[in-house]
Amino acid sequence: MELVIGCSTRPFRDLSFAEACDHIALAGYTDVAVFRNEGRVPVCSGSQADDVAETRKIAGDAGLRPSMLLGGTKLDLGLEAAVEDYMRLIRNAAELGSEWLLDCGKCKKNQYDDYIELMRRAMPHAEDSGVEVVLKPHGGITLTIDDMLRAQERVNHPNFGICYDPGNILYYTKGELRPEDGIDRIAPMVKAGIVKDCVLKNGIPDVMVTPGEGLVDFKKVFTGLIRDGFEGPLYVECVSGNEVNEIDKNIRSTLEFVKGILADL
Numbered sequence: 001m002e003l004v005i006g007c008s009t010r011p012f013r014d015l016s017f018a019e020a021c022d023h024i025a026l027a028g029y030t031d032v033a034v035f036r037n038e039g040r041v042p043v044c045s046g047s048q049a050d051d052v053a054e055t056r057k058i059a060g061d062a063g064l065r066p067s068m069l070l071g072g073t074k075l076d077l078g079l080e081a082a083v084e085d086y087m088r089l090i091r092n093a094a095e096l097g098s099e100w101l102l103d104c105g106k107c108k109k110n111q112y113d114d115y116i117e118l119m120r121r122a123m124p125h126a127e128d129s130g131v132e133v134v135l136k137p138h139g140g141i142t143l144t145i146d147d148m149l150r151a152q153e154r155v156n157h158p159n160f161g162i163c164y165d166p167g168n169i170l171y172y173t174k175g176e177l178r179p180e181d182g183i184d185r186i187a188p189m190v191k192a193g194i195v196k197d198c199v200l201k202n203g204i205p206d207v208m209v210t211p212g213e214g215l216v217d218f219k220k221v222f223t224g225l226i227r228d229g230f231e232g233p234l235y236v237e238c239v240s241g242n243e244v245n246e247i248d249k250n251i252r253s254t255l256e257f258v259k260g261i262l263a264d265l
Contacts, residue, residue: 002262003230003231003232003233003234003262004030004031004067004232004233004234005029005031005195005232005233005234005235005236005255005258005259006029006030006031006032006033006065006067006068006233006234006235006236007024007027007029007031007032007033007235007236007251007255008032008033008034008035008068008070008235008236008237009021009024009032009033009034009035009036009037010035010036010237010238011236011238011239011241011247011250011251012024012037012244012247013035013036013037013038014037014038015037015038015244016037016038017034017037017038017042017055017058018058018062020032020037021058021059021061021062021064022062023244023247023248023251024062024064024251025062025063025064026248027248027251027252027255028252028255029064029236029251029255030063030064030065031064031065031066031067031068031233031235032059032062032064032065032066032067032068033066033067033068033069033070033100033102033235033237034055034059034066034068034069034070034096034098035070035237036070041069041070041071042055043055043069043092043093043096044071044089044092045071045074045085045086045088045089045092046088047092049095052092052095052096053095055096056095056096056097059097065097066096066097066098067097067098067099067100067233068098068099068100068101068102068192068233068235069092069093069096069098069100069101069102070102071086071089071093071101071102071103071133072103072104072106073085073086073103073106073107073115073118074086075107075108075111075114075115075118079114079117079118082114082118083118083121083122086118086122087122087125089101090122090125090126090129090131090133091125091129093129093131094129094130094131098131099130099131099132100131100132100133100134100163100191100192100233101126101131101132101133101134102134102136102163102192103133103134103135103136104135104136104138104142105135105136105138105140105141105142105151106138106140107140107141109140112141115141115151116151116154116155119133119151119155119157119160120154120155120156120157123155123157123159123160124157126159126160127157127158127159131159132159132160132161132191132192133159133160133161134160134161134162134163134191134192135148135151135152135160135161135162135163136162136163136164136165136168136194137164137165137168137169137172138165138168138172139168139172143172143173144169144173144177145169145177145182145185145186146182148162148186148189149162149185149186149189152189161189161190161191161192162186162189162190162191163190163191163192163193163194164179164183164186164190164192164193164194164221164225165193165194165196165237166179166180166194166196166197166198166216166218166221167179167194167196167197167198167207167214167216167237167238168194168196168198168207170198170200170205170214170215170216171198171205171206171207172205174200174203174204174205175198175200175203175205175215179216179221180216180217180220180221180224183220183221183224183225184224184227184228187224187225187227187228187230188228188229190225190228190230192232192233192234192235193225193230193232193233193234193235194234194235194236194237195211195218195234195235195236195237195254195258196211196216196236196237196238197209197210197211197212197213197214197215197216197218197238198214198215198216199213199214199215200215207237207238208238208239208240209238209239209240210239210240210241210250210253210254211236211238211239211254211257211258212254212257213240218257218258218261219261219264219265222261222262222265223265226262226265234258236251236254236255236258239251239254
């Protein structure tokens with residue numbers, strides 16, 4: 001099965017965005033998920049048009065499509081201001097050329113209802129902009145499959161869906177829940193996926209591991225998603241390694257690892 005397999009800039013977070021794009025392209029990827037580099041995401045709600053255009057050009061010059069952008073809400077501003085801020089983020093994502101705006105659902109417990117309301121108000125703008133907001137497991141409001149399904153049901157808009165991250169299911173539940181369990185329930189809502197593994201060392205979870213070397217059964221995860229019609233994309237988020245040449249090797253091997261599983265399905 002052929003679907004888009006991209007790579008986030010997270011493995012090269014200490015490098016510039018341009019350097020990260022060069023390494024990702026050389027490893028054989030066609031798409032990049034724009035995460036933090038040198039401490040910041042290069043495109044955010046406050047980015048000016050020139051900055052967004054420059055980021056898009058950097059990715060394009062490397063031969064990559066910046067098809068996913070890491071975003072987030074600012075509910076501490078208050079609901080009305082946070083909605084306006086998120087709409088600016090959506091516009092910048094569209095200008096960047098990102099089809100997917102990745103959200104982690106990060107907010108305080110007393111802001112859960114405001115988070116849902118923000119998404120409800122922002123989704124018509126996302127639809128008009130051609131951007132889909134995808135929520136991934138990240139603890140709190142998105143700790144479990146049931147939490148993500150509850151959020152998706154409450155927002156109830158076709159431009160709001162799930163980005164399934166199996167490594168984070170293990171990480172944030174400290175191994176108490178398996179990402180393969182319940183995949184059939186969440187698969188219909190999954191619009192994008194993260195390729196991330198996780199290990200437990202003396203009960204402490206760690207996701208800085210190359211996929212296939214941890215606890216996630218990727219064949220079961222991908223089978224469950226594809227059986228329900230999932231067509232991608234997938235983005236590699238984490239691999240092991242501290243040196244650039246080691247990271248290069250691991251993102252290349254992960255691309256082949258994922259392609260190998262998909263070829264068998």
